[in-house]
Amino acid sequence: MSEQPEAITQLSFEAALKRLEEIVRKLESGEASLDESIELYAEGDRLKQQCEARLQAAQARIDKIQLGRDGQPAGTTSFDPD
Template sequence: MDDSAVPADLSFEEALKQLEAIVRQLESGDVPLDESITLYARGDALKRRCEERLKAAQARIEKISLGADGAPRGTEPFNAS
């Protein structure tokens, strides 16, 4: 298994927490170059996982449509345009 591989069941919150820790490490400047490269690859994989989770959540969102009188008349799929 590649060091940058992210488990499929990793939650958005945990992936974000790990990504934030990696950013802090890289910003500290105290990480050797080889480790920085490994951390960057892991961070990139975590970023992609977070984006996937957000897109999946966005696809499930429905918006409430309102009638002319302002009363809810049903739901429509979210359009992320």
């Protein structure tokens, strides 16, 4: 029923997000038993962590455009969210 942790790491970001949305819908509908809900919640938590890790990795690769004194692009530096 639930994805194995190894299988979750193999999912693309889009596939993991889609599966997470399916889990949320099923949990919100109340159609899952208590045991199934617990399993789904645990799978959803692993999927959320995987999606967050991929987003953080993508964010780390984003370059910030630096503008020169004339307002024109002068180069790039690594993205720093702080």
